Amino acid sequence: xxxxxxxxxxxxxxxIIDALKPGGVLVFEGLMDESxxxxxxxxxxxxxxxxxxxxxxRILRYEDSWAQADWSWRPExxxxxxxxx
Numbered sequence: 286x287x288x289x290x291x292x293x294x295x296x297x298x299x300x301i302i303d304a305l306k307p308g309g310v311l312v313f314e315g316l317m318d319e320s321x322x323x324x325x326x327x328x329x330x331x332x333x334x335x336x337x338x339x340x341x342x343r344i345l346r347y348e349d350s351w352a353q354a355d356w357s358w359r360p361e362x363x364x365x366x367x368x369x370x
Contacts, residue, residue: 286313288354292327298338305370311342317349317362335366342368 291297305311318329325331330338332349348365 286311286315288315290328293330293334293338294327302339302341302370305342307370309370310345311339311366311368311370313339313364313366313368315364316354317364319362330364335364339366339368342370344368 286301291301301311313335316329318325318331336344336347344366346365346367348363350363350365351360352363353360354363
């Protein structure tokens with residue numbers, strides 16, 4: 286999942302987890318929510334939200350950092366997660 290616009294809430298999260306075969310790996314990279322809004326975009330995770338959202342999987346790596354995406358002219362706050370079912 287790279288820069289997808291999938292809401293990070295049920296039932297979408299469960300459908301993603303169910304789509305993985307046993308031993309399957311989920312790779313996520315996307316922008317983080319920096320708005321401070323009470324109603325941010327549903328597909329932008331807040332800090333550590335991915336750890337909770339995909340807690341049913343074995344988290345192999347999680348990163349919350351500032352990085353420059355290929356399509357961006359400036360660094361952005363980016364979340365990266367690798368998890369195994």
